[in-house]
Amino acid sequence: MSLSARTVRTGGGLSLRVDARAALVVLLLLALAAAASVALIGTGDFPISPADVLRTLTGGGTPAQDVIVHDLRLPRVLVGLLAGGSLGLAGAVFQSVSRNPLGSPDVIGFGQGSAAGALVVIVLFHGDPFAVSAGAVAGGIGTGLAVYLLAWKKGINGYRLVLVGIGAAAVLTGLRDYLMTKADLVDATRSMIWMVGSLNGRDWSQVWPLLCAAAVLFPLVLGHGRALRMLEMGDDAAHALGVRAERTRLVVMASAVLLTAAATAAAGPIGFVALAAPQLARRLTRAAGPNLFAAAAMGAALLVGADWASQRLFGADKLPVGALTGMFGGCYLLWLLFKERKAGRV
16 A cells, blocks of 8 residues: 555445545646636636636626626536546546557547547538537447447457557548538538537537536446456456456446547547546556546646637637647657657557
8 A cells, every 4th residue: 555545434334545645636636627717717808807707606796797607608618627527537448448548539539430420410411519419429439339349359458449449540530531522611611610629609508418428427437446447457357356347348438438429529529638638647646547536637627728728828719729639639649659669568
């Protein structure tokens, strides 16, 4: 047991092992996400000070501030927090299952599957925003099922999962490009705006479905955290400890696919948050295992912080947050590949 670990005893005679450093990191990340949220709500063409933002959120603002905060900016922030947390948690699941830092939804095809599903609805059926969101969810689920079946061979091997996923991502990228060539000018413009990934113009109609998905799937994934940690030691060790390996993998992977699809449906394909958040969380906590809580908190802080930075650096709604995360995430991916190559793993 590490020096930072503590054992907390409950009233029913049970005991919980709590890593003090990991708990502190989660609290700090949640505080950072909250601070970035307040700053983001106050940023825009009509600036609002943090004190006025907090006053408005508690019912003490002016009528104009109340409309701006509750109707225009709060939904955007909530979508950012929920989508970032969902992507961070999904990334932690896939990196743990594959035992590979490159095993991220936006690397192994699930984000591309959601994007392809949305583009099919936009280009072929000229669907409304609700239909586009449904298409993104259906595309993500279909891609997840296809990758799982293609990677199955007497169980799921992490290396095989990553390779199949990368191949699926290439195929889906080609499909996306083909659809763009078939689109008329209006649909092509709409598709390009959606594919960048943005929190601009998000309202309560995007918040509620994502909140419902998170309310169901977050506890389901977090409840399998111990089993997922055992699986990182190998199936034999997990079986010896009473973990049903394939059932656990199926449940957490299905949940992660749904989280990725729901986040993509609400905000578009936000790149590299799912890749970077679990790795950064693990480096901060210095704890073994998937670090699910920390990865979710890191994802929320990263996405909201990136959206605030894009508005401060480039002006309100000038640069979609997906473009900013893509630029910085690409640099992070190159660094990660260099580290893996240096370690002899790729």
